[in-house]
Amino acid sequence: MARIDLDLAHAYGPNPKEDGDYALLPLKMSFADGGAYALLGPSGCGKTTMLNIMSGLLQPSHGTVKFDGVDVTAASPQARNIAQVFQFPVIYDTMTVAENLAFPLRNRKVPAAQIKQRVGVIAEMLEMSGQLDQRAANLSADAKQKISLGRGLVRSDVSAVLFDEPLTVIDPHLKWQLRRKLKQIHHELKLTLIYVTHDQVEALTFADQVLVMTRGRAVQVGSAEALFERPQHTFVGHFIGSPGMNFLPVIAKGGQLQIAGQFLTLDAGLHLPEGDLKLGVRPEYVALTAAGAPGALPVQVTQVQDIGTYVLVTARIGEQVLKARLAPDQAQPKAGEQAWFQVLGTHSCFYKNEELLA
Amino acid sequence: MSTTTKPVNQKAWWLILPVFLCVAFSAILPLMTVVNYSVQDIISPDRRVFVGTEWFAAVMRDQDLHEALWRQMVFSCSVLAVEIPLGVMLALSMPAQGWKASVVLVIVALSLLIPWNVVGTIWQIFGRADIGLMGSTLLKLGFDYSYTGNALHAWLTVLLMDVWHWTPLVALLGYAGLRSIPDAYYQAARIDGASKFAVFRYIQLPKMRGVLMIAVLLRFMDSFMIYTEPFVLTGGGPGNATTFLSQYLTQKAVGQFDLGPAAAFSLIYFLIILLLCFMLYNWMQAVGTADKTEASHG
Amino acid sequence: MANKQPFQKRTIFLFCYIVFALLPIYWMVNMSFKTNAEILSSFSFFPQHFTWENYKTIFTDASWYSGYLNSLTYVAINCVISITVALPAAYAFSRYSFLGDKHVFFWLLTNRMTPPAVFLLPFFQLYSTLGLMDTHIAVALAHLLFNVPLAVWILEGFMSGIPREIDETAYIDGYSFPRFFLTIFLPLIKAGVGVAVFFCFMFSWVELLLARTLTSVNAKPIVATMTRTVSASGMDWATLAAAGVLTIVPGAIVIWFVRHYIAKGFAMGRV
Numbered sequence: 001m002a003r004i005d006l007d008l009a010h011a012y013g014p015n016p017k018e019d020g021d022y023a024l025l026p027l028k029m030s031f032a033d034g035g036a037y038a039l040l041g042p043s044g045c046g047k048t049t050m051l052n053i054m055s056g057l058l059q060p061s062h063g064t065v066k067f068d069g070v071d072v073t074a075a076s077p078q079a080r081n082i083a084q085v086f087q088f089p090v091i092y093d094t095m096t097v098a099e100n101l102a103f104p105l106r107n108r109k110v111p112a113a114q115i116k117q118r119v120g121v122i123a124e125m126l127e128m129s130g131q132l133d134q135r136a137a138n139l140s141a142d143a144k145q146k147i148s149l150g151r152g153l154v155r156s157d158v159s160a161v162l163f164d165e166p167l168t169v170i171d172p173h174l175k176w177q178l179r180r181k182l183k184q185i186h187h188e189l190k191l192t193l194i195y196v197t198h199d200q201v202e203a204l205t206f207a208d209q210v211l212v213m214t215r216g217r218a219v220q221v222g223s224a225e226a227l228f229e230r231p232q233h234t235f236v237g238h239f240i241g242s243p244g245m246n247f248l249p250v251i252a253k254g255g256q257l258q259i260a261g262q263f264l265t266l267d268a269g270l271h272l273p274e275g276d277l278k279l280g281v282r283p284e285y286v287a288l289t290a291a292g293a294p295g296a297l298p299v300q301v302t303q304v305q306d307i308g309t310y311v312l313v314t315a316r317i318g319e320q321v322l323k324a325r326l327a328p329d330q331a332q333p334k335a336g337e338q339a340w341f342q343v344l345g346t347h348s349c350f351y352k353n354e355e356l357l358a
Numbered sequence: 359m360s361t362t363t364k365p366v367n368q369k370a371w372w373l374i375l376p377v378f379l380c381v382a383f384s385a386i387l388p389l390m391t392v393v394n395y396s397v398q399d400i401i402s403p404d405r406r407v408f409v410g411t412e413w414f415a416a417v418m419r420d421q422d423l424h425e426a427l428w429r430q431m432v433f434s435c436s437v438l439a440v441e442i443p444l445g446v447m448l449a450l451s452m453p454a455q456g457w458k459a460s461v462v463l464v465i466v467a468l469s470l471l472i473p474w475n476v477v478g479t480i481w482q483i484f485g486r487a488d489i490g491l492m493g494s495t496l497l498k499l500g501f502d503y504s505y506t507g508n509a510l511h512a513w514l515t516v517l518l519m520d521v522w523h524w525t526p527l528v529a530l531l532g533y534a535g536l537r538s539i540p541d542a543y544y545q546a547a548r549i550d551g552a553s554k555f556a557v558f559r560y561i562q563l564p565k566m567r568g569v570l571m572i573a574v575l576l577r578f579m580d581s582f583m584i585y586t587e588p589f590v591l592t593g594g595g596p597g598n599a600t601t602f603l604s605q606y607l608t609q610k611a612v613g614q615f616d617l618g619p620a621a622a623f624s625l626i627y628f629l630i631i632l633l634l635c636f637m638l639y640n641w642m643q644a645v646g647t648a649d650k651t652e653a654s655h656g
Numbered sequence: 657m658a659n660k661q662p663f664q665k666r667t668i669f670l671f672c673y674i675v676f677a678l679l680p681i682y683w684m685v686n687m688s689f690k691t692n693a694e695i696l697s698s699f700s701f702f703p704q705h706f707t708w709e710n711y712k713t714i715f716t717d718a719s720w721y722s723g724y725l726n727s728l729t730y731v732a733i734n735c736v737i738s739i740t741v742a743l744p745a746a747y748a749f750s751r752y753s754f755l756g757d758k759h760v761f762f763w764l765l766t767n768r769m770t771p772p773a774v775f776l777l778p779f780f781q782l783y784s785t786l787g788l789m790d791t792h793i794a795v796a797l798a799h800l801l802f803n804v805p806l807a808v809w810i811l812e813g814f815m816s817g818i819p820r821e822i823d824e825t826a827y828i829d830g831y832s833f834p835r836f837f838l839t840i841f842l843p844l845i846k847a848g849v850g851v852a853v854f855f856c857f858m859f860s861w862v863e864l865l866l867a868r869t870l871t872s873v874n875a876k877p878i879v880a881t882m883t884r885t886v887s888a889s890g891m892d893w894a895t896l897a898a899a900g901v902l903t904i905v906p907g908a909i910v911i912w913f914v915r916h917y918i919a920k921g922f923a924m925g926r927v
Contacts, residue, residue, distance in 0.1 A: 107551035373748035374739035384801035388778030451670040472905030568813040624774040631769040
């Protein structure tokens with residue numbers, strides 16, 4: 001179990017000049033000992049690169065990686081004592097489950113009795129004790145991933161376990177079982193776990209802290225709640241949540257907000273710079289309101305969908321699309337009608353150049 | 359869903375049909391002809407007598423055939439014993455990417471592309487004491503080398519020629535198999551602290567099993583049927599020291615121009631190879647891990 | 657990657673093998689630039705009287721020249737047919753279980769187990785009857801006998817290495833079978849396709865007996881033309897050597913083209 005500190009950048013070529021030359025833009029990040037983190041972002045955002053830098057499979061072009069304060073930037077994965085679980089199960093086909101789990105320990109010349117005991121403990125934790133003597137190659141994909149995980153856990157002094165989208169090849173109905181197992185293991189062993197995924201549900205349920213990334217940039221780190229309530233970047237607002245945050249281009253001038261030709265009065269306590277801004281508000285916090293109410297925005301309802309647990313209302317104001325999530329028991333507008341949405345409130349966020357202001 | 363069994367789907371036959379037709383066209387009709395000849399005494403195009411299994415019996419009793427068969431077995435086994443390990447080592451040594459990989463690939467594959475009679479000719483020249491590099495070098499080193507006079511030398515030369523000619527086949531198959539191993543396996547092995555030998559034994563060799571099986575069977579079959587190269591190189595000599603089965607068959611068929619016994623011999627020849635390959639195939643399936651019917655190994 | 661030590665051993669081994677592989681070929685190239693007189697009289701690593709004569713003979717003699725074209729033609733036809741029919745069949749063997757599957761697979765292999773000499777007369781009769789004697793298509797079809805099983809065999813091996821989850825994920829994602837096969841599956845078995853194409857080319861290119869039997873003038877392949885070089889005055893070593901060198905060239909080109917498929921790594925996952 002270790003604390004990992006990153007202070008690095010990774011460029012493709014030797015002389016990076018602009019942002020596009022970097023796989024990972026300069027960042028500084030600390031992963032606390034025993035914490036469960038998720039690296040969340042779309043394909044190509046650099047999360048796997050970051051993971052491979054942490055594990056030692058890749059060396060960063062600039063900067064350092066420290067484990068418990070010790071510089072390990074040039075150290076091999078073996079020396080860092082990490083474990084990595086890949087996108088698809090990586091097991092040794094010719095060995096049994098027990099032999100697979102024992103492999104890392106045998107390579108370190110651990111005495112046989114100790115190996116047996118440790119393998120037993122891990123197998124028990126993964127609920128694979130009954131399959132120890134089976135050929136690993138014959139098992140299902142989720143069992144194989146458990147073996148991959150087990151090989152990482154079997155070393156009692158493993159510094160961190162890194163996951164690279166490990167549930168990709170698992171059947172959907174088994175995914176939640178494995179996720180639950182991972183949480184259980186985290187709870188029991190108190191290991192530092194770092195989990196890469198493009199699925200926000202996985203990230204938000206698994207991790208205590210989520211690092212959202214896009215195009216080589218680490219955009220925000222925080223708990224699920226922080227990411228949801230106050231996204232520091234429009235990308236986070238857009239990526240997290242289902243559906244993502246609504247964004248409306250607005251102009252702030254003299255205490256008023258101009259949205260698609262409409263004028264709304266801003267709260268006195270809110271200090272915003274004048275000019276072009278973006279207003280971000282989650283569909284969950286867009287409320288239906290009456291025509292004359294303060295802060296009411298007239299919209300044209302285009303679609304009303306009953307999702308079951310909520311009702312999704314899609315509306316237009318001018319060229320902009322706005323979505324609202326309403327409780328199923330609330331009064332619903334009909335498609336084609338005009339309605340009024342309340343978009344200003346404590347949950348509304350303002351962005352300039354994609355960054356959060358207030 | 360279980361990944362250890364394949365779904366049954368008879369409609370898959372439609373996918374097989376083109377292959378079946380292509381091969382059956384080339385195989386079944388000629389085969390029928392051969393079977394037809396093998397049970398007849400064709401005295402002249404118009405006079406044929408049905409003789410049943412007479413030819414088969416005669417062929418089986420033939421002492422020369424037994425000797426040729428024995429020579430063939432020794433040859434094929436030697437070929438496998440040298441070419442498979444050598445080919446695997448070569449596959450492991452070839453670079454994985456970059457321009458060096460391309461150059462090495464072309465160089466290694468060259469010997470496969472030479473028409474077999476030219477292969478025989480190259481080595482015939484190569485081994486000669488007067489105009490050949492190998493022949494004259496060996497003589498200068500003090501060896502009384504002669505592939506035309508000495509049976510052992512002839513054997514070794516034919517073997518060396520075959521190794522030179524066909525090892526790249528094993529190497530190319532092995533190489534392609536190695537390239538198909540995802541990087542993650544090597545990464546996981548590094549993380550697990552595996553030694554280079556462990557990587558070979560537990561990752562590379564098992565993953566190469568499929569292609570190696572193809573290589574073993576292919577080399578066995580082809581070496582069992584070898585004709586052109588040894589014929590051009592030694593003519594089967596000295597004496598009949600390097601007369602292998604295929605040449606013996608041709609000698610009988612062409613020399614005696616008797617279609618009946620030749621056809622019978624052909625069928626027996628085929629059955630011998632079939633039987634040996636069948637045994638080899640099943641043995642390899644039993645020994646190995648991943649079967650054709652077992653699933654995908656990630 | 658890892659330690660330097662084993663890396664060096666492998667490089668030495670590779671170097672030794674390359675010398676071993678190239679030496680006889682070098683000797684042939686050497687000979688091709690000499691005259692017959694020089695070959696038989698003296699012994700040298702380099703031609704003392706360098707000559708292009710042998711190559712000129714080949715390039716000006718129409719029968720040599722057309723020999724190359726004929727060979728290339730029927731080999732190309734054969735490769736295309738072999739791979740095209742082998743791909744679906746290999747997929748079926750790899751993914752499905754059906755009546756007689758193991759037997760048909762083994763039967764395919766058995767077609768390579770007969771010495772071609774056995775088929776000479778029956779093929780001769782068959783193609784004469786069909787009126788296909790001395791055509792490129794005849795040789796291309798005849799060669800299907802041993803190339804199709806090989807292609808199916810190799811492709812099936814590589815296809816079985818791809819987990820079925822990939823297929824299933826594609827169907828869930830809404831890919832039609834042809835689209836899945838062409839855009840996802842084939843790139844994953846690139847190495848296998850490259851190897852299969854090369855082997856089909858190779859076995860068809862060097863095959864002598866059938867090619868010579870089924871052709872006479874119009875489709876006569878280069879391998880048959882080369883056996884002409886045995887004349888009354890003995891072997892025409894020089895021309896034979898030059899022709900030999902030239903037979904290697906098309907194959908070298910083919911492997912150069914498929915090298916990416918064989919050499920490139922296998923990238924798993926569709927992220």
